[in-house]
Amino acid sequence: MVSAHMDEIGLMITHIDKRGFLRFIGVGSWNERILPGQRVIVCAGDVKVRGVIGAKPPHLMTPEEKKQVLEIKKLFIDIGATSYDEVKELGINVGSIAVLDREVVRLGGTDKVTGKAFDDRVGVASLIFALKLLNNVKHEAEVYSVFTVQEEIGLKGATVSAFAVKPDVGIAVDVTTANDIPEVDEKDWITVLGKGPAIKVMDKGNISHPKLRELLIKIAEEEKIPYQLEVLPGGATDAAAIMVSREGVPVATISIPCRYIHSPIEVLDIKDAVYASKLLASFIRKISRDDIRKLSTLL
Numbered sequence: 001m002v003s004a005h006m007d008e009i010g011l012m013i014t015h016i017d018k019r020g021f022l023r024f025i026g027v028g029s030w031n032e033r034i035l036p037g038q039r040v041i042v043c044a045g046d047v048k049v050r051g052v053i054g055a056k057p058p059h060l061m062t063p064e065e066k067k068q069v070l071e072i073k074k075l076f077i078d079i080g081a082t083s084y085d086e087v088k089e090l091g092i093n094v095g096s097i098a099v100l101d102r103e104v105v106r107l108g109g110t111d112k113v114t115g116k117a118f119d120d121r122v123g124v125a126s127l128i129f130a131l132k133l134l135n136n137v138k139h140e141a142e143v144y145s146v147f148t149v150q151e152e153i154g155l156k157g158a159t160v161s162a163f164a165v166k167p168d169v170g171i172a173v174d175v176t177t178a179n180d181i182p183e184v185d186e187k188d189w190i191t192v193l194g195k196g197p198a199i200k201v202m203d204k205g206n207i208s209h210p211k212l213r214e215l216l217i218k219i220a221e222e223e224k225i226p227y228q229l230e231v232l233p234g235g236a237t238d239a240a241a242i243m244v245s246r247e248g249v250p251v252a253t254i255s256i257p258c259r260y261i262h263s264p265i266e267v268l269d270i271k272d273a274v275y276a277s278k279l280l281a282s283f284i285r286k287i288s289r290d291d292i293r294k295l296s297t298l299l
């Protein structure tokens, strides 16, 4: 089973006031600091409405308030409406979803791009590209590609799909932190952009199966695919859920380094994503039934 999650962190409308302003909560984990000043799209079925996240202006704040981070409950979405009824007529209601309004653009003339929700749309794209690379290629493994949902609120899609698929081996494709930026000590970088995908050793969700991890490393070296090793103190991927399904499954994660995860300006290097696809495709092409049997009995 290879898995990448389709969902992104978002916002959910909790209240519409009589002047048409919307209150919301976060769906998934947000850094509240980055929300004020963002443009959003409020989704009501097929209707998509633009809005902005507003907050009390700084010159009206007390010195004490200015020092504090604005909590989500102090923020609101302004869609330009003037009444509760106007909002309801658009089809927006309590429970409507909003997402950041942000396009993907290239940074300068580089292979780096910026946008929102690379977590984990880049994993989805890399998995699809890996499948394309495997078109007409013979392999022994029977592959189930799963594009999961509700990863950001606790790996729900991977949990139930792993139960249904009953995989012998699980691989998640997701982003990981690249802290290779100013103000962060080199020992805390986790990964670096442009140095290839990371083969995860451990994160907060699980420890990758050592033999599976070694197999990925061996294949990366054979195929001359650059890679990094990743130990991430926080975060988890679909692999954590697949691992504990039924009697347990050997799992690993192929990570794509990404700066500023869970923000509207995530940054990644396209080369890392392409190499992640190549690593996954090579793994699927090379893993034998015998390898799979050995991995399963080593649990």
Ligand SMILES: [Zn+2]
Residues within 6 Å of the ligand: 119, 120, 152, 262
């Ligand atoms: Zn995420």
